[in-house]
Amino acid sequence: xxxxxxxxxxxxxIFSGVSLLYITLGEVVDERSGIVNLGLExxxxxxxxxxxxxxxxxxxxxxxxxxxxxxxxxxxMILGYLVIHRKANQLASGLALMFFGFGLSALIGKxxxxxxxxxxxxxxxxxxxxxxxxxxxxxxxxxxxxxSIPTAFLIWWLLFRTRWGLGVRAAGENADTxxxxxxxxxxxxxxALFVGGLLAGLGAAHLSIAxxxxxxxxxxxxxxxxxxxxxxxxxxxxxxxxxxxxxxxGAVAFQLLLQSSGVHISPxxxxxxxxxxxxxxxxxxxGNRKHSAPASLGRVYQGSE
Amino acid sequence: MxxxxxxxxxxxxxxxWFNTFIRYLLVTLLALFxxxxxxLITGKDPIQSYKDILTSxxxxxxxFSEVLVAMIPMLFTALAVALPSRVGLINVxxxxxxxxxxxxxxxxxxxxxNQPAWxxxxxxxxxxxxxxxxxxxxxxxxxxxxxxxxxxxTLLFNSIAPKIVGFLIFGYWHSAMDTVKTANFVPAAxxxxxxxxxxxxxxxxxxxxxxxxxxxxxxxxxxxxxRAIGGNSQAARRNGLPVKRxxxxxxxxxxxxxxxxxxxxxxxxxxxxxLNFSMGLGFMGFLICWLAGGEPIGILLMSFVVxxxxxxxNMLQLTRDLPYAAINILLALTLFAVLxxxxxxGGKKA
Numbered sequence: 197x198x199x200x201x202x203x204x205x206x207x208x209x210i211f212s213g214v215s216l217l218y219i220t221l222g223e224v225v226d227e228r229s230g231i232v233n234l235g236l237e238x239x240x241x242x243x244x245x246x247x248x249x250x251x252x253x254x255x256x257x258x259x260x261x262x263x264x265x266x267x268x269x270x271x272x273m274i275l276g277y278l279v280i281h282r283k284a285n286q287l288a289s290g291l292a293l294m295f296f297g298f299g300l301s302a303l304i305g306k307x308x309x310x311x312x313x314x315x316x317x318x319x320x321x322x323x324x325x326x327x328x329x330x331x332x333x334x335x336x337x338x339x340x341x342x343x344s345i346p347t348a349f350l351i352w353w354l355l356f357r358t359r360w361g362l363g364v365r366a367a368g369e370n371a372d373t374x375x376x377x378x379x380x381x382x383x384x385x386x387x388a389l390f391v392g393g394l395l396a397g398l399g400a401a402h403l404s405i406a407x408x409x410x411x412x413x414x415x416x417x418x419x420x421x422x423x424x425x426x427x428x429x430x431x432x433x434x435x436x437x438x439x440x441x442x443x444x445x446g447a448v449a450f451q452l453l454l455q456s457s458g459v460h461i462s463p464x465x466x467x468x469x470x471x472x473x474x475x476x477x478x479x480x481x482x483g484n485r486k487h488s489a490p491a492s493l494g495r496v497y498q499g500s501e
Numbered sequence: 502m503x504x505x506x507x508x509x510x511x512x513x514x515x516x517x518w519f520n521t522f523i524r525y526l527l528v529t530l531l532a533l534f535x536x537x538x539x540x541l542i543t544g545k546d547p548i549q550s551y552k553d554i555l556t557s558x559x560x561x562x563x564x565f566s567e568v569l570v571a572m573i574p575m576l577f578t579a580l581a582v583a584l585p586s587r588v589g590l591i592n593v594x595x596x597x598x599x600x601x602x603x604x605x606x607x608x609x610x611x612x613x614x615n616q617p618a619w620x621x622x623x624x625x626x627x628x629x630x631x632x633x634x635x636x637x638x639x640x641x642x643x644x645x646x647x648x649x650x651x652x653x654x655t656l657l658f659n660s661i662a663p664k665i666v667g668f669l670i671f672g673y674w675h676s677a678m679d680t681v682k683t684a685n686f687v688p689a690a691x692x693x694x695x696x697x698x699x700x701x702x703x704x705x706x707x708x709x710x711x712x713x714x715x716x717x718x719x720x721x722x723x724x725x726x727x728r729a730i731g732g733n734s735q736a737a738r739r740n741g742l743p744v745k746r747x748x749x750x751x752x753x754x755x756x757x758x759x760x761x762x763x764x765x766x767x768x769x770x771x772x773x774x775x776l777n778f779s780m781g782l783g784f785m786g787f788l789i790c791w792l793a794g795g796e797p798i799g800i801l802l803m804s805f806v807v808x809x810x811x812x813x814x815n816m817l818q819l820t821r822d823l824p825y826a827a828i829n830i831l832l833a834l835t836l837f838a839v840l841x842x843x844x845x846x847g848g849k850k851a
Contacts, residue, residue: 234593274837278837278841282840284840284841284842285791285840287591287593287652287787288787288788288791288836289840291784291787292788292836292837292840293833294781294784295781295784295785295788295829295832295833295836296829296837298826298829299826299827299828299829299831300830301826302824302825302827302829303543303823303824303826303827303830413826418660421656421659421660424656425656425657425660428653462672464664464667464668464671465664465668467664468660468661468664471657471660471661472661474657475649478649478653479643479649489650494652
């Protein structure tokens with residue numbers, strides 16, 4: 197197998213891992229504030245389709261990415277209204293949001309199937325511009341790829357080093373105490389959901405605008421659920437989410453490498469790897485409180501009247 | 502998580518029947534109105550679209566039979582959530598259990614295809630239940646020993662199951678012509694259908710299970726003990742109930758029922774095992790159970806309503822040139838409206 201083929205595999209693994217990192221970070225923020233967003237898959241689909249549509253209409257991928265982010269934030273606001281304002285069941289609300297996303301994205305994307313777009317500009321990886329064209333084309337990444345790991349650090353800083361992040365984590369652990377300390381857990385959760393939606397939208401936009409550069413119905417193919425698994429795998433920590441995304445990329449790369457080198461391991465079985473590893477991590481750390489979920493995850497805040 | 506359980510069990514049907522009826526009517530109208538706006542934006546005529554949905558589902562005997570067909574797997578997957586919820590377990594894993602049940606049943610159909618129907622079908626039913634139960638056993642066991650929450654594990658298992666089915670179809674079972682599905686089942690492996698429609702024996706099994714569920718919960722010692730565990734598992738344990746065993750067994754039975762949904766789909770509906778055939782039936786079951794407050798009659802009604810909506814989607818696709826998935830918007834808007842519990846009566850929330 198030629199080195200070029202191996203590099204190609206690595207390149208495509210990076211592309212598929214980056215969108216997942218953004219999505220996972222978004223879900224980390226949601227869940228840190230105490231809300232499980234099971235509708236993530238639907239949010240991603242609506243963001244990916246509308247971002248793609250805006251890119252086709254305006255011809256400007258940046259506009260596409262920005263509108264996908266905004267739509268992601270707005271989709272999460274629906275969930276916020278149901279679970280924060282109306283105190284609805286989080287799992288049911290999330291699943292309803294998922295079905296909403298299935299339908300809405302199909303409707304939005306319908307007239308854009310097969311459309312051509314100009315993707316985000318690619319910048320060659322540092323110091324590689326001297327290499328032959330074939331190599332640099334494989335290792336030219338768009339700005340979102342370069343920004344992915346810094347974003348993980350930014351989210352870590354936001355959650356663990358700012359007052360806002362303290363509020364988010366407090367709301368996720370105990371909403372009543374948060375209220376007693378003079379913050380409104382409802383407002384905090386809305387904010388966290390909006391930030392999480394922006395990140396999910398960013399990941400979805402990267403998928404449809406930068407990676408596949410097209411729209412097909414149900415193109416996210418379970419990435420929302422992979423992200424939910426990776427959040428658990430990374431134990432609700434933004435920096436460990438990088439490891440989770442790398443793991444997923446690695447599985448993708450491994451699978452492609454095996455295929456091209458003629459080894460027969462079913463791609464279907466390799467696809468189960470992120471879930472199986474998450475399950476093992478859960479079992480290993482299961483009884484340990486230090487590694488457990490935010491204490492109020494999934495609970496309804498009844499208010500302190 | 503414990504609060505979710507409470508809201509999952511019977512909040513909806515506690516208010517008087519008439520108020521409940523009016524509430525649901527208004528909620529449905531609200532959802533229809535919102536979907537109508539979306540239809541208008543996309544340039545479709547909402548009135549005509551709704552007429553299409555009604556005439557294609559409830560307007561003819563054939564349409565009605567198609568609604569019943571769509572309803573069958575939902576009865577099972579909703580029941581697969583309702584039963585575990587009685588002991589406080591949240592089974593979000595119907596989707597995965599359905600796939601594994603379908604895979605086990607398919608194995609039976611392919612292996613024993615020379616047997617007569619009266620042997621083959623019961624074997625497939627048992628295999629389907631076994632598959633679903635096995636898939637629910639691990640989450641149930643991990644929950645019972647207090648290690649991992651069943652909500653998380655059942656969700657993970659949902660994502661694994663379709664890939665195992667894909668592995669089996671691709672690697673071993675696919676037909677000579679096609680790599681995404683098995684060969685058509687022999688006639689003996691098909692659940693019999695009635696009156697020349699596609700309504701199959703699965704409907705009878707589903708209804709029987711609903712009645713059995715109602716009977717067990719209301720009139721047997723098991724039902725009483727399950728309610729005790731669901732109400733306060735600590736107290737139940739101190740009173741000598743085998744809580745762990747109950748959690749595991751009930752979870753497995755829930756899984757077995759979801760596995761039956763898979764068996765009913767491959768044997769009764771498709772007659773073949775397809776890649777990714779379910780498209781969210783398990784999740785739909787969770788939502789139906791939630792809408793129904795976990796009550797058998799509610800499950801029957803809600804499955805019917807959801808089946809009308811999804812069946813109507815087929816007609817919209819044909820006549821209104823909408824993607825089939827678009828009907829999910831109407832479904833979701835209805836759910837949103839119920840979830841938001843608007844206060845039509847200005848009084849306390851239901």
